[in-house]
Amino acid sequence: MRIDGTHYRTIWMEDDPGIVKVIDQRKLPFEFSVLELKSANDAYEAIANMTVRGAPLIGATAAFGLYLAAYQSNLKNWCEEVKGAAEKLLSARPTAVNLRFALELLMEKVVCAGSRESMIKELFHLSIRFAEDEVNRSKKIGEHGIGLIEEIYARSSRPVNILTHCNAGWLACVDYGTATAPIYLAHDLGIPVHVWVDETRPRNQGARLTAYELSKHGVPHTVIVDNAGGHLMQQGEVDLVLVGSDRTTRTGDVANKIGTYLKALAATDNGIPFYVALPSSSIDFDLSDGRQIEIENRNPEEVTHMEGLNSETSTVNKVRILPEGSGTVNPGFDVTPARLVSGLITEKGICEASEQGIKALFKK
Numbered sequence: 001m002r003i004d005g006t007h008y009r010t011i012w013m014e015d016d017p018g019i020v021k022v023i024d025q026r027k028l029p030f031e032f033s034v035l036e037l038k039s040a041n042d043a044y045e046a047i048a049n050m051t052v053r054g055a056p057l058i059g060a061t062a063a064f065g066l067y068l069a070a071y072q073s074n075l076k077n078w079c080e081e082v083k084g085a086a087e088k089l090l091s092a093r094p095t096a097v098n099l100r101f102a103l104e105l106l107m108e109k110v111v112c113a114g115s116r117e118s119m120i121k122e123l124f125h126l127s128i129r130f131a132e133d134e135v136n137r138s139k140k141i142g143e144h145g146i147g148l149i150e151e152i153y154a155r156s157s158r159p160v161n162i163l164t165h166c167n168a169g170w171l172a173c174v175d176y177g178t179a180t181a182p183i184y185l186a187h188d189l190g191i192p193v194h195v196w197v198d199e200t201r202p203r204n205q206g207a208r209l210t211a212y213e214l215s216k217h218g219v220p221h222t223v224i225v226d227n228a229g230g231h232l233m234q235q236g237e238v239d240l241v242l243v244g245s246d247r248t249t250r251t252g253d254v255a256n257k258i259g260t261y262l263k264a265l266a267a268t269d270n271g272i273p274f275y276v277a278l279p280s281s282s283i284d285f286d287l288s289d290g291r292q293i294e295i296e297n298r299n300p301e302e303v304t305h306m307e308g309l310n311s312e313t314s315t316v317n318k319v320r321i322l323p324e325g326s327g328t329v330n331p332g333f334d335v336t337p338a339r340l341v342s343g344l345i346t347e348k349g350i351c352e353a354s355e356q357g358i359k360a361l362f363k364k
């Protein structure tokens, strides 16, 4: 997608085969900066410290991290080093299943039986291909999801109001996004859309990232505090809820950023369609119940403090917002049961959030 007229992806390589570049998302929207990853450990750190985040991008970064492990590997122990890197990368964050999906896919294809050089070559092509496939999955999600927006527009002939949570945009993926893919496509085709952007405490991925990318692409949007969504739904101000997913079970239970479940409850109570847009790399075919999904417990500092731009000094500052000594708990994700999900928008089409629905699209 575009930032000030230049096309970007979230992760890419240029001429140097030892360097993978990513946008440092910790600094957005206040500063646009690019970080160079030169080792598997750099990729691990980038995922763990949220330089990159969002399920599909976490997977793509792990894929490139595996390639960097091979590229940097020792002449003697190259195979052991790549295997060790895969294990470490897998531990970077627990909830997004895309991490496991990417690492298993690449490790399965790369057998340590060849030479170090052939492994480097293979992982180079596989990681680039993986990112490309993720772009195509997002693109297809847009093409399948746009019908929902068109349908609402055909009925109402006024801008379609879509509420989204967290950042399931192109910054969370490699390009286009998941929940935002149908929105960008509709906007580009001239269908008037307006997006309600949940700020998404504690890290504010909605306010900081979704608002940033929608602004840069010129999509009309309004940022709301997380607690405002239910009220807007009651007032008839929301036509459709579109969110992403970090891990969806084969039965259609959806883990996504904390707060998603409350939006699904409010949407259901108000008869508003609640759709989840996700690539197949976010489906965990091993799990049959959302309660089996490991939920990341994050640093209490994300609750006790907030970060923002100090307009007097033009510096980014962190301030404490809680009294000293108050306890906190900070689960990063919640699970929306399949029964509250109107449908899943995938690269293969839209299906019911159920085992039968998912099976019909993904036969293997």
Ligand code: MRU
Binding pocket: 053, 054, 055, 056, 096, 165, 166, 167, 168, 169, 172, 173, 177, 178, 179, 205, 243, 244, 245, 246, 256, 257, 258, 332
């Ligand atoms: O903690 P984050 O920022 O990695 O969480 C991101 C989300 O929850 C997104 O909504 C999710 O990855 C789906 S996005 C394509």
